[in-house]
Amino acid sequence: MIAGTHGNEINAPWLFEQWDKYPDLINTNDLKVARTIGNPEALQACKRYLNCDLNRSFRSSLLNNETIDKYEVIRARELLKSFGPNGTNDCQIAIDLHSTTSSMGSCLVIYGRRHIDLAIASLLQSRLGLPIYLHEGDNAQQGFLVESWPCGFVIEIGPVPQGVLHARIINQTRLVLETCLEELGKLNLGMPSFPDRVVIHRHIRSIDFPRSADGRIEAYVHPLRQGDDWTPIGNGTPLFMKSDGEVMRFEENESLVPVFINEAAYVEKNIAMSLTKREVWTVTNDWRNATMDLFSI
Amino acid sequence: MIAGTHGNEINAPWLFEQWDKYPDLINTNDLKVARTIGNPEALQACKRYLNCDLNRSFRSSLLNNETIDKYEVIRARELLKSFGPNGTNDCQIAIDLHSTTSSMGSCLVIYGRRHIDLAIASLLQSRLGLPIYLHEGDNAQQGFLVESWPCGFVIEIGPVPQGVLHARIINQTRLVLETCLEELGKLNLGMPSFPDRVVIHRHIRSIDFPRSADGRIEAYVHPLRQGDDWTPIGNGTPLFMKSDGEVMRFEENESLVPVFINEAAYVEKNIAMSLTKREVWTVTNDWRNATMDLFSI
Numbered sequence: 001m002i003a004g005t006h007g008n009e010i011n012a013p014w015l016f017e018q019w020d021k022y023p024d025l026i027n028t029n030d031l032k033v034a035r036t037i038g039n040p041e042a043l044q045a046c047k048r049y050l051n052c053d054l055n056r057s058f059r060s061s062l063l064n065n066e067t068i069d070k071y072e073v074i075r076a077r078e079l080l081k082s083f084g085p086n087g088t089n090d091c092q093i094a095i096d097l098h099s100t101t102s103s104m105g106s107c108l109v110i111y112g113r114r115h116i117d118l119a120i121a122s123l124l125q126s127r128l129g130l131p132i133y134l135h136e137g138d139n140a141q142q143g144f145l146v147e148s149w150p151c152g153f154v155i156e157i158g159p160v161p162q163g164v165l166h167a168r169i170i171n172q173t174r175l176v177l178e179t180c181l182e183e184l185g186k187l188n189l190g191m192p193s194f195p196d197r198v199v200i201h202r203h204i205r206s207i208d209f210p211r212s213a214d215g216r217i218e219a220y221v222h223p224l225r226q227g228d229d230w231t232p233i234g235n236g237t238p239l240f241m242k243s244d245g246e247v248m249r250f251e252e253n254e255s256l257v258p259v260f261i262n263e264a265a266y267v268e269k270n271i272a273m274s275l276t277k278r279e280v281w282t283v284t285n286d287w288r289n290a291t292m293d294l295f296s297i
Numbered sequence: 298m299i300a301g302t303h304g305n306e307i308n309a310p311w312l313f314e315q316w317d318k319y320p321d322l323i324n325t326n327d328l329k330v331a332r333t334i335g336n337p338e339a340l341q342a343c344k345r346y347l348n349c350d351l352n353r354s355f356r357s358s359l360l361n362n363e364t365i366d367k368y369e370v371i372r373a374r375e376l377l378k379s380f381g382p383n384g385t386n387d388c389q390i391a392i393d394l395h396s397t398t399s400s401m402g403s404c405l406v407i408y409g410r411r412h413i414d415l416a417i418a419s420l421l422q423s424r425l426g427l428p429i430y431l432h433e434g435d436n437a438q439q440g441f442l443v444e445s446w447p448c449g450f451v452i453e454i455g456p457v458p459q460g461v462l463h464a465r466i467i468n469q470t471r472l473v474l475e476t477c478l479e480e481l482g483k484l485n486l487g488m489p490s491f492p493d494r495v496v497i498h499r500h501i502r503s504i505d506f507p508r509s510a511d512g513r514i515e516a517y518v519h520p521l522r523q524g525d526d527w528t529p530i531g532n533g534t535p536l537f538m539k540s541d542g543e544v545m546r547f548e549e550n551e552s553l554v555p556v557f558i559n560e561a562a563y564v565e566k567n568i569a570m571s572l573t574k575r576e577v578w579t580v581t582n583d584w585r586n587a588t589m590d591l592f593s594i
Contacts (some may be wrong), residue, residue: 002470014514014517015514015540018540021543022540025540046564048564086445101458101460101461110395151398159458160458161398161456161458161459161461161561162459162460162561162563163459163561163562164398164456164458164561165506165514165517165518165559165564166517166518166519166523166559167517167519167520167523167538168520168523170540172519202477209462213413216314217311217462220311220462220463220464220467221462221464223462223464223465226463226464226465241464243312243319243467244319244322245317262462262463264458264459264460264461264462265460267462268343268344295593
């Protein structure tokens with residue numbers, strides 16, 4: 001279980017600190033839980049990262065190239081050595097706790113279509129009704145931490161400014177974490193209660209801010225989109241607005257659902273928001289079996 | 298007129314960029330307006346500052362000590378050389394545009410009790426109803442930019458995360474700026490319309506987060522205080538909450554008004570919020586005369 005993978009997302013690290021101090025703060029349901037701070041140096045400096053984004057550093061091309069000595073790549077190797085599936089303190093599941101400036105509420109992010117991730121996400125959605133963002137097929141965004149574990153997902157909570165300790169965010173993080181440990185505890189006892197279906201928001205693509213020829217941002221997120229993550233958009237929906245009032249609209253005959261609208265850290269990645277497709281998937285036997293394999297039931 | 302004094306407060310700098318591109322964007326009411334970016338290097342890096350806070354660097358002990366070569370102190374000297382009262386492009390009024398993660402709405406911050414600042418603040422409050430925070434008598438917080446000009450004040454807008462371009466913040470900044478230039482334009486024509494009274498929130502003191510012996514934050518801002526700037530507190534009002542649910546309360550028989558509740562940048566300054574006293578002051582002839590002196594009416 002990892003907090004502070006991004007050093008300016010300070011709520012989950014604070015919760016870990018309190019959990020260290022009060023071991024009964026969160027019930028682990030008899031599971032063996034290891035906790036660590038992803039990027040302690042960046043947390044200390046209250047920055048997302050020092051050299052490069054730790055949560056994009058788990059690419060084999062970086063991990064296996066010993067000539068790369070950026071702090072975050074070294075830290076990624078350390079985390080794998082300690083907590084990786086072959087590590088000294090080996091973990092099977094990576095739960096990576098994040099926060100965002102976008103109005104994402106409490107949600108899960110999973111990467112690719114691993115049965116085990118989908119199965120656990122379905123259990124959490126069934127309990128809390130939270131949306132699931134399936135990130136896949138995005139060549140510009142690779143090397144996420146949880147992909148290096150047999151099972152793993154991100155808990156993402158927002159909106160909260162970077163560097164702000166926030167009552168609501170702390171409590172939402174804690175609630176999702178508690179429910180997560182309850183559901184994993186039930187899996188561990190062979191007593192999961194799967195839903196029949198799960199709602200998935202499948203990543204389609206990201207869109208950048210409108211920019212001038214010299215790369216400067218020419219329009220801001222439209223007031224009707226700001227803070228309105230998870231609401232479907234269609235042909236003609238306002239997306240951006242220019243300083244002279246001109247509205248720039250979505251112009252496709254398709255219903256898509258924007259997420260991570262105006263996340264501060266994504267400006268440097270040229271992402272103003274990501275667009276997803278809302279789909280209802282059936283929970284399959286393969287998914288259920290994957291949980292049995294992992295928990296050796 | 299200055300934007301980007303803190304490099305991660307990006308909305309006003311964006312407005313300046315647009316204003317450069319579309320000179321008619323904001324009506325200057327025939328006033329000579331110089332615009333500059335306070336901390337261009339920090340803005341580029343989307344950081345509050347590189348070496349030290351530019352908006353605490355205007356102390357004579359720093360400015361006059363040539364052995365101090367921190368970027369922000371050098372920049373403070375440059376700004377004074379260019380736009381200071383004896384500068385090459387001398388300005389009489391400094392308007393410094395900021396944003397905050399606190400729910401301050403649109404407000405003005407003035408430093409000390411200069412008649413001219415109070416007079417202009419009263420005109421803006423009369424037009425927009427915005428609150429005025431009078432910062433004074435705080436030895437821990439000195440060297441604010443606007444104090445180096447004969448007249449000057451801060452326009453502070455929030456809440457907005459650092460590094461987020463936000464429709465509401467852009468529009469609020471623009472509205473206050475437009476009204477400000479209208480009122481200064483009227484002063485310039487000798488046609489101000491002063492109110493009889495002005496409501497001042499006078500700085501009393503700042504309070505830190507409750508901390509453990511080793512300096513770690515032990516409690517977060519109570520959910521009832523979070524986002525509730527400008528609402529008076531009294532004896533027994535909840536201020537902070539610990540992870541075990543314990544509530545820490547305000548315990549004084551006095552009605553004070555908290556401002557800058559949970560501003561991200563103030564954690565390093567050991568400020569969880571500042572407490573002010575709400576007072577109604579009479580607009581005096583001295584204030585009115587100060588505007589006539591400045592505009593040489």
